[in-house]
Amino acid sequence: MHVVFVDTTLTTPPTGGAQTFLVILCRGLVERGWKVSVVTEPGPERSIVEALLGVGAETVEHLWHYCHLPEERAERLADWVNQHSPALYVVSISPDVGWLALPLLDSNIVTLSIAHCDVSAFYEPVAHYCSLIDCAVSVSEEIHRKTLADCNIPPERARHIPYGIDHLQPDEFEARCAQASGSEPIRIGYIGRFDQFQKRVMDFVPLTCELRRRGVQFELHLVGEGNDRSTLEEEFQRQLPGADVTFWGWLSPQEVKQRLLELDVYVLMSAFEGLPVALLEAMGHGVVPVVSRIASGSGQVVRDGENGYIVVIGDVATFADRLESLAHDRHLLRSLKAAAWDTSREFSSKRMVERYIATFLYFTAPEFSREHRTAVPQPYPVMPSCKSPFPIWLRKLKRRFLITANAAQMLSLTINTRIF
Secondary structure, eight states, rough: OEEEEETTTSSSOOOOOOHHHHHHHHHHHHHTTTTEEOOOOOOOHHHHHHHHHHTTOEOOOOOOOOTTTTTHHHHHHHHHHHHHHOOOEEEESSSSHHHHGGGSOTTTSSEEEEEEEEEEHHHHHHHTGGGGGEEEEEEEEEHHHHHHOOOOOOOOEEEOOOOOOOOOOHHHHHHHHHHSSSOOOOOEESSSOOOHHHHOOOGGHHHHHHHHHTOOEEEEEEEOOOHHHHHHHHHHHHHHHSEEEEEEEEEOOOHHHHHHTTOOOEEEOSOOOOOOOHHHHHHTTEEEEEOOOOTTHHHOOBBBBTTTTOTTOOOOOHHHHHHHHHOOHHHHHEEEEEEEHHGGGGGBBBHHHHHHHHHHHHHTTSSSSOGGGOOOSSSOOOOOOGGGGSSSHHHHHHHHHHHHHHHHHHHHHHHHHOOO
């Protein structure tokens, strides 16, 4: 069976858990004999593309050019999909083209969407294209609830499928526990995008200040990239010169796993999430989660005081309280590590792949009715976020101007770099 995924963001840094998830899912499908194609567009970030190719998925990157408008890209995407006639078409992440292609697809192709985060950018397209979506998948319980409540999707056409990860096996976890001496500084880590709006990464500065004020012996390891990394580094240099803080940058999946084996606590202070893959991976490696209390994701996995801690968003003092208690009570730390690892086993990659396959087979079965797709308006109205008040010729002219200006800027930068 052939399935096509659309993610037009996976070549744009920084990538995140939704792209890591796609690699894991594609690997599982290919191992079970499925043909998998992932449609994206050219970009500077090649790690996910290489990872997809490494697990046996096909990547399709050149269906359109930069100068094409979203509706032109959608036509090219739909033409390609209809020509290859996959059994399933899945919109994973796409601001425009993946959704705009839906009305143009052959009606025999089963359509699905995946909502990765608890934000309107994932709910609004599902609500707008609900008549053209056979199944709306949500990665968290809260996203599933909102999809049913706000997106006009009936329960029989919705599924909640949590992310799955590769956790330590029992013997690996026992070996990890045997290595812990309890005499070193507590090792605190964060793995993810350096983004203040969602991830609140700047909170690490006052948190570090508070831990130092209390005399807690610790190391802070920060893994990832993002627009706010340089700002965070500068703030650490300004307020905490000489602090034991390490910025690791982007790491390969194997390197991330090695870092996780060296950590005691994973801190996530986000304002909102879907179901953080990094959180699941941390717990799967026996790392205690200390996370913010948000509607989606963390509360589905972390049970406060049982397998980690949940703290009110922005409450740096309580985050510090929890870390201080773990640093001083190594028996508590070991107990929560074991509970976190045990919880992670509910979110295995094998179980996730099996759920997706069961969903795919259910909606491609002949007995599944797709009457909801028979009475859609023609032409289907364009999603509001993709509408423009300007004529096509003016939009194309503007796009060409921006492309030319960007090319000139890059050329100037290259010349200046060579000269100086």
